[in-house]
Amino acid sequence: MAAAFDGREERGDVAVERWHMPQPIAPYLFAFAVGELASRELGARSRVWAEPSVVDGAAWEFAEVDGMLAAGESLFGPYAWDRFDILVMPPSFPYGGMENPRLTFVTPTLLAGDRSQVRVIAHELAHAWSGNLVTNAHAGHFWLNEGWTRYAELRMVEVLEGQDTAALVAAICRKDLDETVARFIAEGQGGLTRLRTHLEGVDPDEAFSVVPYDKGELFLRAIETAVGRERFDRFARRYLETFRFGAVTTEAFLDFTERELPGVLASVDAPRWVDGEGMPDNAPTARSARLDAVIAMGDALPAADTRLSTTEWNLWLERLPRPQPAAFCASLDERFGFTSTGNMEVKVAWLRLALASAYDPVLPEVSRVLGAVGRMKYLVPLYSALLARPETQGLARETFERNAAGYHPIARAVVRGRIERAST
Numbered sequence: 566m567a568a569a570f571d572g573r574e575e576r577g578d579v580a581v582e583r584w585h586m587p588q589p590i591a592p593y594l595f596a597f598a599v600g601e602l603a604s605r606e607l608g609a610r611s612r613v614w615a616e617p618s619v620v621d622g623a624a625w626e627f628a629e630v631d632g633m634l635a636a637g638e639s640l641f642g643p644y645a646w647d648r649f650d651i652l653v654m655p656p657s658f659p660y661g662g663m664e665n666p667r668l669t670f671v672t673p674t675l676l677a678g679d680r681s682q683v684r685v686i687a688h689e690l691a692h693a694w695s696g697n698l699v700t701n702a703h704a705g706h707f708w709l710n711e712g713w714t715r716y717a718e719l720r721m722v723e724v725l726e727g728q729d730t731a732a733l734v735a736a737i738c739r740k741d742l743d744e745t746v747a748r749f750i751a752e753g754q755g756g757l758t759r760l761r762t763h764l765e766g767v768d769p770d771e772a773f774s775v776v777p778y779d780k781g782e783l784f785l786r787a788i789e790t791a792v793g794r795e796r797f798d799r800f801a802r803r804y805l806e807t808f809r810f811g812a813v814t815t816e817a818f819l820d821f822t823e824r825e826l827p828g829v830l831a832s833v834d835a836p837r838w839v840d841g842e843g844m845p846d847n848a849p850t851a852r853s854a855r856l857d858a859v860i861a862m863g864d865a866l867p868a869a870d871t872r873l874s875t876t877e878w879n880l881w882l883e884r885l886p887r888p889q890p891a892a893f894c895a896s897l898d899e900r901f902g903f904t905s906t907g908n909m910e911v912k913v914a915w916l917r918l919a920l921a922s923a924y925d926p927v928l929p930e931v932s933r934v935l936g937a938v939g940r941m942k943y944l945v946p947l948y949s950a951l952l953a954r955p956e957t958q959g960l961a962r963e964t965f966e967r968n969a970a971g972y973h974p975i976a977r978a979v980v981r982g983r984i985e986r987a988s989t
């Protein structure tokens with residue numbers, strides 16, 4: 566349970582476990598899980614829980630969590646929740662992670678075997694400050710949870726892996742954001758590209774997107790750029806102290822910002838960010854040498870001895886124009902084995918490119934992935950890519966029918982929505 570463990574008492578074939586929660590939380594953070602679970606110690610304040618067959622791999626994957634806690638505290642002040650344990654969920658878990666206090670739940674797709682996905686752990690840990698300590702008052706202010714958390718996540722990546730990697734991650738996020746914004750506007754849902762949303766009559770799961778995360782992050786980044794990092798860091802700490810264990814609205818955030826950093830909202834054109842649709846022109850852009858190097862690779866087939874990190878491959882694949890010729894796709898897969906990689910970030914970026922290029926040799930793997938994983942970050946783009954071509958719409962429907970019962974209800978509803986929209 567996402568709470569403090571008091572002990573277990575066995576009475577014959579019944580066991581009673583007791584827990585209490587010393588810190589106040591919002592109701593959406595109340596969580597417990599039941600299963601056959603084993604644990605491994607990661608550090609003085611953290612351990613990982615998982616099914617016995619994956620627990621050792623998980624302990625290796627998340628071994629750096631102590632460094633993350635230290636990075637978080639150096640940026641945002643003391644960690645308020647005593648423990649930061651991690652629970653690896655079954656593959657049907659629909660999200661990358663859920664920041665349940667004291668016990669973050671994560672998808673098993675993070676177990677890439679190369680520690681390349683720990684950024685999701687940094688994100689969930691960042692929620693210990695933004696979201697859990699200072700919570701959005703309701704879903705219309707969701708950007709206050711996720712925008713601040715994406716900002717904190719990127720700052721932690723910068724501390725742990727350097728500014729170069731943080732810039733690569735920021736570039737991937739920006740690509741995803743621009744695509745999402747364009748899709749919402751094309752679908753006549755421009756309202757969902759605002760930071761402050763009006764969700765009366767709208768299912769929050771349908772409204773869910775990267776906009777509150779990445780547009781929110783860029784808004785905060787614009788403020789940081791305007792006032793300088795030192796002033797921004799003092800501002801962030803005072804924000805967290807002022808609203809500690811409380812709930813905030815966008816209005817409260819704006820009032821606080823105007824008091825602490827007079828004039829900055831006008832200088833970054835805050836109304837355009839908060840209530841405007843689409844992306845403001847003054848959105849900051851990440852820069853780094855490695856980012857420039859990935860962009861400089863262009864559209865040419867990389868040499869067979871090219872060695873890139875997960876983040877670099879991901880960004881390069883996402884940036885490739887589509888469709889690509891079948892011969893290019895075949896050579897790419899032959900050289901780098903993307904179809905068979907165990908790294909889901911790279912694999913799904915590749916499968917999306919291949920589907921958009923009508924490169925059908927990947928269809929069996931797409932079908933297999935859709936039956937093995939329930940994380941919406943992978944399900945939604947793969948189903949959308951299948952639905953985008955009349956030739957593969959039938960495969961999308963069949964695959965969904967076969968696997969729907971194994972998806973989490975939220976993922977099932979979101980994919981069903983996409984399928985229904987594609988049929989009309």
Ligand SMILES: [Zn+2]
Pocket residue numbers: 688692710711714
């Ligand atoms: Zn989050």
